[in-house]
Amino acid sequence: MSGKSKQLVEHLFRTEYGKLVASLTRIFGTSHIQLAEDIVQETLISALNHWSVDMVPENPTGWLIQVAKRKALNQLKRDKMIQGHLKTMQLVNNASTEADPVFIHDEIEDSQLRMIFTCCHPSLTVESQIALTLKTLCGFGVREVANALLTNESTINKRLYRAKISIRESNLPYHIPHGKELNNRLESVCLTLYLIFNEGYNSTIGNSIIQKDLCLEAIRLAKLLANRFNKNYKLCALLALMCLHAARFDARIDNKGAIVLFEDQDRSLWNNDLINIGMWYLKLSINHETLSAFHIEANIAAQHCMAESFESTDWQSIYEQYELLEKIKPNPVIRLNLAIIQSKLKGIKSSLAMLDRLSNNKALRNYYLLPATQGIFHMKLANYADAITYFLQAKKLKPSLTEAKFIEDKLQACRDLLSSN
Amino acid sequence: MQEFLLILKGDGMNHLSPDELQNIMSDYKAWVDQLGDRYISGQRLDESGALIIDKKSGIITDGPFLESKEIIAGYFLIQAEDQEEANKMACSSPHLGLYSIEVRPISFPKMK
Numbered sequence: 001m002s003g004k005s006k007q008l009v010e011h012l013f014r015t016e017y018g019k020l021v022a023s024l025t026r027i028f029g030t031s032h033i034q035l036a037e038d039i040v041q042e043t044l045i046s047a048l049n050h051w052s053v054d055m056v057p058e059n060p061t062g063w064l065i066q067v068a069k070r071k072a073l074n075q076l077k078r079d080k081m082i083q084g085h086l087k088t089m090q091l092v093n094n095a096s097t098e099a100d101p102v103f104i105h106d107e108i109e110d111s112q113l114r115m116i117f118t119c120c121h122p123s124l125t126v127e128s129q130i131a132l133t134l135k136t137l138c139g140f141g142v143r144e145v146a147n148a149l150l151t152n153e154s155t156i157n158k159r160l161y162r163a164k165i166s167i168r169e170s171n172l173p174y175h176i177p178h179g180k181e182l183n184n185r186l187e188s189v190c191l192t193l194y195l196i197f198n199e200g201y202n203s204t205i206g207n208s209i210i211q212k213d214l215c216l217e218a219i220r221l222a223k224l225l226a227n228r229f230n231k232n233y234k235l236c237a238l239l240a241l242m243c244l245h246a247a248r249f250d251a252r253i254d255n256k257g258a259i260v261l262f263e264d265q266d267r268s269l270w271n272n273d274l275i276n277i278g279m280w281y282l283k284l285s286i287n288h289e290t291l292s293a294f295h296i297e298a299n300i301a302a303q304h305c306m307a308e309s310f311e312s313t314d315w316q317s318i319y320e321q322y323e324l325l326e327k328i329k330p331n332p333v334i335r336l337n338l339a340i341i342q343s344k345l346k347g348i349k350s351s352l353a354m355l356d357r358l359s360n361n362k363a364l365r366n367y368y369l370l371p372a373t374q375g376i377f378h379m380k381l382a383n384y385a386d387a388i389t390y391f392l393q394a395k396k397l398k399p400s401l402t403e404a405k406f407i408e409d410k411l412q413a414c415r416d417l418l419s420s421n
Numbered sequence: 422m423q424e425f426l427l428i429l430k431g432d433g434m435n436h437l438s439p440d441e442l443q444n445i446m447s448d449y450k451a452w453v454d455q456l457g458d459r460y461i462s463g464q465r466l467d468e469s470g471a472l473i474i475d476k477k478s479g480i481i482t483d484g485p486f487l488e489s490k491e492i493i494a495g496y497f498l499i500q501a502e503d504q505e506e507a508n509k510m511a512c513s514s515p516h517l518g519l520y521s522i523e524v525r526p527i528s529f530p531k532m533k
Contacts, residue, residue, distance in 0.1 A: 013439035048449065049449075139440075141441060
């Protein structure tokens with residue numbers, strides 16, 4: 001009963017959930033995403049029960065597909081019994097003759113693409129798009145989605161509910177857009193994936209494992225799209241930028257869970273596979289027509305990944321790219337980055353002057369990174385008293401636990417240095 | 422030895438995420454292994470089905486029986502020395518917490 005039984009691939013249930021829901025929605029239509037989800041949930045519970053008593057089958061994925069398919073057909077037959085619907089009859093017939101092709105690999109991929117375009121449909125709010133994508137395509141539970149997005153379960157439930165109602169009411173087709181529509185729709189998908197990635201990458205609150213999973217899922221879905229649309233330069237640039245950032249994920253937090261500043265990161269912890277994939281897509285993204293914000297961000301990330309060391313980074317070039325980025329996408333956080341890079345080019349004092357000017361900017365008033373950066377620069381100049389003032393200011397701006405710990409450590413270091421002088 | 426039916430009630434697992442489901446699998450395996458030959462059989466019940474009260478009224482409902490916390494989710498048939506031991510086995514089950522478990526002896530004790 002035990003011992004030699006097959007080990008399941010990590011997250012198998014989660015990945016299969018997304019694939020199965022996408023495939024079943026093909027049978028039931030977008031109005032019945034919830035039904036597809038219920039059937040898949042039921043399938044996974046069956047698997048859990050069977051596999052804990054018997055052995056895990058040789059081909060777990062095949063088992064899940066078989067069971068989900070059977071349950072779907074039963075559901076259709078039952079509906080037919082209730083409603084006597086002609087259309088349902090046709091669906092049952094189609095489903096039973098075409099049942100197998102529906103689940104073969106290409107079809108599953110195709111179903112997932114349809115589901116991506118459905119979940120990221122511009123008629124849904126961005127919040128709903130993100131929640132729906134994470135729930136139905138990535139197979140996260142409601143609680144996990146809530147944790148990842150730093151909100152609560154009832155908010156997520158509401159967003160999911162509204163999204164499904166809206167999909168039903170506008171009777172969204174389950175298809176992959178083409179022609180002129182395709183580019184616009186891809187644009188909206190890219191933006192949603194970018195936001196999911198950023199939720200995972202920029203947040204140091206919450207569970208870091210879930211945050212990393214968010215990034216990897218955004219990459220997985222973008223790759224799925226890029227397999228089909230590799231001539232879409234923006235998509236390739238987005239994929240490049242996500243891979244090149246995610247490559248540094250493990251180096252950002254030390255083994256005690258504390259933040260490691262970019263300049264102190266152990267570059268041997270960077271993930272070379274992701275860097276290579278990122279560079280490959282960066283190459284694919286180069287063209288004569290489009291230069292998007294994704295392109296520039298990917299370029300900046302690539303330059304960091306390619307630099308031998310922090311010191312040998314080409315700061316001049318990175319500065320120019322941030323300037324370009326600011327023109328495309330004016331944003332005070334980019335100006336903050338420019339000010340920080342200035343320290344590499346013209347020295348810390350010149351950079352501090354830029355930061356002081358930025359502190360009048362309304363949008364940055366509650367942004368803890370600004371005073372935190374000022375604190376670090378003053379510390380480097382051995383102005384420990386000033387550094388303490390800025391760190392205290394940063395502490396007041398409600399940083400996450402990890403960030404607060406980082407600031408607390410710096411504060412302590414400043415106090416120690418002050419008293420030893 | 423006597424046979425007992427463990428009746429699992431509730432819809433607890435419907436709210437677990439795929440990851441959570443996969444992660445509790447090892448607990449389930451361990452529980453079944455620990456029961457050894459005391460475990461006879463077990464099944465999960467589908468949420469569909471029918472409720473029939475008498476011949477006259479026919480099928481009252483054909484499910485899904487999703488609404489109730491009282492929904493029977495599945496059963497295990499086990500054997501134990503007595504009710505007390507059967508209760509203990511139910512208590513050690515990883516299903517507890519997700520489901521309530523009714524532990525009912527099969528009326529006729531097995532003759533040996």
